[in-house]
Amino acid sequence: MTLNSGLTWSIQAGQFIYSSPKNSIGPHTHVEVGFPSEEIQLLNPFAENPDDLTGTVYPYVPIEIIEQIISDNGGIEEAEHKPTYKNIPHNNRVGVYLEGIKVGEIAMSSSEGFIYRPKGSQKRNWGEPFETLEQCKISLEL
Numbered sequence: 001m002t003l004n005s006g007l008t009w010s011i012q013a014g015q016f017i018y019s020s021p022k023n024s025i026g027p028h029t030h031v032e033v034g035f036p037s038e039e040i041q042l043l044n045p046f047a048e049n050p051d052d053l054t055g056t057v058y059p060y061v062p063i064e065i066i067e068q069i070i071s072d073n074g075g076i077e078e079a080e081h082k083p084t085y086k087n088i089p090h091n092n093r094v095g096v097y098l099e100g101i102k103v104g105e106i107a108m109s110s111s112e113g114f115i116y117r118p119k120g121s122q123k124r125n126w127g128e129p130f131e132t133l134e135q136c137k138i139s140l141e142l
Contacts, residue, residue, distance in 0.1 A: 004074030010034040018059030024118035033058040
């Protein structure tokens with residue numbers, strides 16, 4: 001993710017990530033941050049390797065600190081955080097991509113509607129269905 005100040009970093013949450021809760025849907029109270037392009041003093045107490053602040057991960061960072069860092073750096077660079085979509089032929093699904101990496105898919109079912117399925121998730125972790133594909137896409141872009 002790139003912030004408007006030019007700071008880049010990785011933020012992740014999910015079942016096998018240093019985050020809470022341990023799912024891909026959230027809402028998350030704590031996330032994993034990794035490899036910021038520069039030292040971020042608010043993150044220093046969480047550094048897994050305090051001797052390499054730009055080459056380490058920061059487990060279980062409270063979301064309030066993430067929000068403060070984003071605010072302090074002028075917000076998220078607009079073009080970076082919108083998903084893109086690609087139809088998957090022959091199986092009634094749409095692939096969901098962030099920065100060129102597939103992160104999940106939208107499954108289309110005549111009985112259930114449109115459901116976003118994060119990559120690697122199991123059915124119990126899926127969200128509620130949407131009536132239209134557009135509603136599902138809008139929910140992912142918020």
